[in-house]
Amino acid sequence: MNFEKSAVYAALALFLFYAVLIFSLLSFFEGKNFLTILLAPDVLFSLQLSVLAATVAMLLAVAIGLPAAYALSRSNFPGKKIVDTFLELPMIMSPIALGAALLIFFNTRMGTAIQEKGILFVFEFPGIVLAQFATIAGLATRLMKTALDEISPRYEAVARSLGSSAWGAFWRITFPLSLRGLVSAMILCWAKAVGEFGATVTLAGTMAFKTETMPIAIFMALASADIPKTITLILILAGIGLTALYAVRFVEKRPAVL
Amino acid sequence: MIELRNLHLRAGAFRIENLDLEIKEKGIHVLLGPTGSGKTLILESIIGLRRFQEGKIFIGGREVQNLPPEQREISYVPQDLALFPHLTVKQNLLFGLRAKKRSGGESAAHLGHLIEALKIGHLLERYPQGLSGGEKQRVALGRALATAPKLLLLDEPLAALDPALKSEIQQLLISLHRSLQFTALHVTHDLDEAYLLGDTVIVLINGKVEQRGNKEDVFLRPRTVPTAQFLGLRNLFPGRVLRRDETDGLMVVSFWGKEIKIPSDHSAGRLAPGMEVILYLRPEEVLVLREGKPIKESLRPNILMGEILRILDRGTHRWVLFRPLGVDGHLEINLPNYVFRNLALEEGQKIRVAMRRESFWVIPSH
Numbered sequence: 001m002n003f004e005k006s007a008v009y010a011a012l013a014l015f016l017f018y019a020v021l022i023f024s025l026l027s028f029f030e031g032k033n034f035l036t037i038l039l040a041p042d043v044l045f046s047l048q049l050s051v052l053a054a055t056v057a058m059l060l061a062v063a064i065g066l067p068a069a070y071a072l073s074r075s076n077f078p079g080k081k082i083v084d085t086f087l088e089l090p091m092i093m094s095p096i097a098l099g100a101a102l103l104i105f106f107n108t109r110m111g112t113a114i115q116e117k118g119i120l121f122v123f124e125f126p127g128i129v130l131a132q133f134a135t136i137a138g139l140a141t142r143l144m145k146t147a148l149d150e151i152s153p154r155y156e157a158v159a160r161s162l163g164s165s166a167w168g169a170f171w172r173i174t175f176p177l178s179l180r181g182l183v184s185a186m187i188l189c190w191a192k193a194v195g196e197f198g199a200t201v202t203l204a205g206t207m208a209f210k211t212e213t214m215p216i217a218i219f220m221a222l223a224s225a226d227i228p229k230t231i232t233l234i235l236i237l238a239g240i241g242l243t244a245l246y247a248v249r250f251v252e253k254r255p256a257v258l
Numbered sequence: 259m260i261e262l263r264n265l266h267l268r269a270g271a272f273r274i275e276n277l278d279l280e281i282k283e284k285g286i287h288v289l290l291g292p293t294g295s296g297k298t299l300i301l302e303s304i305i306g307l308r309r310f311q312e313g314k315i316f317i318g319g320r321e322v323q324n325l326p327p328e329q330r331e332i333s334y335v336p337q338d339l340a341l342f343p344h345l346t347v348k349q350n351l352l353f354g355l356r357a358k359k360r361s362g363g364e365s366a367a368h369l370g371h372l373i374e375a376l377k378i379g380h381l382l383e384r385y386p387q388g389l390s391g392g393e394k395q396r397v398a399l400g401r402a403l404a405t406a407p408k409l410l411l412l413d414e415p416l417a418a419l420d421p422a423l424k425s426e427i428q429q430l431l432i433s434l435h436r437s438l439q440f441t442a443l444h445v446t447h448d449l450d451e452a453y454l455l456g457d458t459v460i461v462l463i464n465g466k467v468e469q470r471g472n473k474e475d476v477f478l479r480p481r482t483v484p485t486a487q488f489l490g491l492r493n494l495f496p497g498r499v500l501r502r503d504e505t506d507g508l509m510v511v512s513f514w515g516k517e518i519k520i521p522s523d524h525s526a527g528r529l530a531p532g533m534e535v536i537l538y539l540r541p542e543e544v545l546v547l548r549e550g551k552p553i554k555e556s557l558r559p560n561i562l563m564g565e566i567l568r569i570l571d572r573g574t575h576r577w578v579l580f581r582p583l584g585v586d587g588h589l590e591i592n593l594p595n596y597v598f599r600n601l602a603l604e605e606g607q608k609i610r611v612a613m614r615r616e617s618f619w620v621i622p623s624h
Contacts (some may be wrong), residue, residue: 154340157307160327161334162354162405172353176344 022238025231037232045209046217047236053125053213054193057132061140061189066182069144070170074153087138098134099202102127106203123205128213131199136189143188147181148174184248191244195237259283259409259441260304265313267465269299274465277313281458286435286442288456288473290449292488296465297445301413304443305334317409328357333402337414339394341386347397348382354405369404375434376400391419395427403438412444416451428454449489453477461485479619481526483536486621492590493539496623499529511620513537514585518560518615525620534623541577541592543617546601547610557612562589566607578603580611 037043071077072084090098105111106122114121121127151174159169175182197215204211206220214237221229265277274296281287289297302308304315306327315323322330333354342350351373355365373379376396386394395415402410412431416424428451435442446452452459453473460470461480468485469476480486486494497513508519509529520537522529529535547553547561564582576598578591591611593601603609 152338152340154336154338155342157302157305157327158334158336158340158401159342159353159357160307161305161330161332161411162401163328163357164353165328166326168357173342177342 022235025234028227029231029235030228033228034232034235037229038236042208042212043217043229043233043236046212046214046233049125049128049212050194050214053128053132054190054196057129057136057193058140058186058190060129060133061137062144062182062186065137065141066144068141069148070174072141073145073148074156087141090135090138095131095135095196095198095200096202097198099131099199102131102134102199102203122203123207123211125204125211127204128200128211131203132193132196135196135199136193139192140185140189143185144178144182147178147185150181151177180251183251187244187248187251191241194240194244259318260443261314261316262300262304263314263316265300265303265310265315267296267299267303267308267310267313269308272296272299272465274299277465277467279460279467279470281441281443281460283318283441284439285457286432286444286455288452288459289443289445289462290447290452290456290459290476291462292447295462297447297462298413299465300462301334301411301443301445304330305332305411306330331407332409332411333405333407334411335398335402335413335415337417339398339415341389341394341398341401343386345385346382347378347384347386347389350386350397350401351382351404353401358405360405365404365406368406369400372400372403375437376430392423392426395419395423396430399427399431399434403434403440406438406440408440410440410442412442414446417446417448424451431455449477461488463488478540479526480538480621483621483623486536486538491538492541493544495537495539495587497535497537497620499531499533499535499620501531502529508615509620511535511537511618514582514587516560518613518618520615520618520620524616524618526622529620529622536621536623538619538621539589539613539617540619541590542575543614544580544589544591545612545614546578546591546593546597546603547612548601549610553612557614560613560615562611562613564589564609564611566603566605566609569603569605576603580609582611 072080103122106115119126121130155173155177156169159173160166164172195215196213197219200211200213201216201219206212206216208220212220214233218230218233218237221233260279260281262277262279265274265279267274267277272294277300279300289300291297299308303310304317306322306325310323313323314321317330317332342353345353351369355361355369373382376399378393378396378400381389381393381397386397389397398415416427419427431442432455444455456473458471459473459476461468461476463484468482468488469480476485477489480489480491483494495513497511500510500512500517502509502522507522509522509525510517511520512518525535545557553561562582562585564580564585566578567581567588568579570577572592575595576593578593580589580591582589589611
């Protein structure tokens with residue numbers, strides 16, 4: 001067997017591994033109850049909550065992550081490597097540990113003051129958003145930096161010599177050129193936020209009709225041995241995730257000229 | 259037009275220190291140097307793309323080092339051209355005019371003239387990806403000149419072109435320069451290009467301006483050894499100034515065990531007796547003597563006997579490697595093809611060559 005064939009078989013084996021996992025769910029799946037479970041008020045609430053929180057978290061991550069990605073891609077500043085390393089922290093740190101760190105922070109003097117004078121995070125909707133933001137912000141920045149790295153800074157240099165301001169050069173040149181990469185990053189981060197469990201459950205808890213996102217609903221359904229509901233929720237979540245991943249490939253395959 | 263004063267610039271381990279440079283208005287000025295000499299760093303500092311540690315930059319008398327690139331009134335063509343791939347040729351050409359909010363009749367007329375001169379009218383709706391190398395060059399020049407800049411900076415934009423295309427774009431650049439009368443600073447490591455385009459040439463080696471002046475001065479009368487070496491000059495021989503004779507304007511220089519009288523003004527600066535020097539003798543200025551022909555009196559002291567070691571056909575001329583008798587060294591001679599044919603030279607042949615004292619140029623060793 002040649003090297004190329006072996007590599008293809010490895011890819012197929014991985015595909016089979018995940019496909020078997022998904023199809024094993026179907027062996028317990030009761031199709032006739034799917035719509036009933038999906039349209040149940042608690043599931044619909046969890047779905048809406050997950051989508052809303054993930055969208056807000058993703059937008060926040062982009063709002064802060066895009067300028068950060070630009071700085072990391074284009075500028076040299078003292079401590080750049082340290083900042084860059086910290087951005088990878090959520091990727092290697094257990095989400096529960098991240099959630100615990102957030103929970104502990106809100107028990108410090110500064111955290112308490114934020115909660116008393118500003119927004120309540122612990123066991124509240126903002127807590128879900130914050131937990132998801134903490135999980136995806138580093139990834140969003142890293143992915144957007146990669147998208148910006150692919151665009152030569154020379155374009156901006158020429159645009160500025162032609163009279164564009166720094167912002168104008170970014171908006172008219174770098175942003176449209178990196179748009180596909182940025183949109184891919186947004187979709188991936190949104191999908192990761194939708195599936196986020198550890199940090200969310202630690203900071204926002206498992207309150208039905210309040211902080212019960214889709215992954216938390218799966219956990220709760222499994223804990224109460226409600227297998228049909230568990231499977232239905234997993235399939236919904238997997239469907240959302242796979243659609244998002246397919247969308248990323250669709251965005252990336254668009255022709256080079258916009 | 260451009261003045262750099264006491265510029266100190268660091269990029270990694272590379273340093274430019276205490277650089278002073280003045281580039282006059284009008285003309286094409288070539289910043290010539292080997293790869294890694296700091297040419298692009300200087301260009302980027304002038305444009306405003308690179309911060310430097312110390313110094314001042316003036317453009318058109320205005321101090322600009324604290325101004326962003328868009329306020330420096332410079333157009334720039336980088337080596338990779340950087341045509342905006344998501345914009346059509348027309349949008350690329352209009353980019354500068356739109357950024358500067360200039361769309362009046364005068365600007366439109368100028369752009370129309372430029373499109374005609376560059377012969378890119380048929381490309382306007384196309385994207386850069388579909389253009390040939392020459393078409394991309396034309397569009398990049400058009401985009402840079404569309405705002406009618408007073409100063410155009412070119413960072414080796416012709417480096418990747420094949421010789422025929424390069425020659426075509428060079429001619430185009432010269433004719434555009436004649437009609438539009440901008441000042442251009444052209445960065446290159448290509449000696450032929452520097453000679454062809456440059457009204458003045460600035461030789462930059464290791465971050466230091468070794469020489470600047472008109473191109474004949476730089477290419478024929480290098481003032482430092484690094485300049486001579488970078489220019490690829492052949493027949494550089496170590497020697498020593500023995501004495502100067504102020505009455506006849508000659509200096510006596512020893513090399514290869516001979517004493518040669520050279521006009522004192524054929525040297526880079528005033529050379530004192532005892533100074534170590536490098537003598538440069540242009541290969542095309544060496545005379546091969548025909549046997550039996552009378553020899554001018556002034557040539558008699560500077561005749562060498564020796565043997566032809568190698569002859570190469572260089573197309574435009576023959577290159578002859580000559581070894582003088584009793585000397586540990588070689589002399590390279592360039593002979594026009596018709597002279598070569600008349601002399602009927604062969605490898606191994608014993609010949610006499612003469613070195614005219616006016617053909618020497620003397621450079622201090624250090």
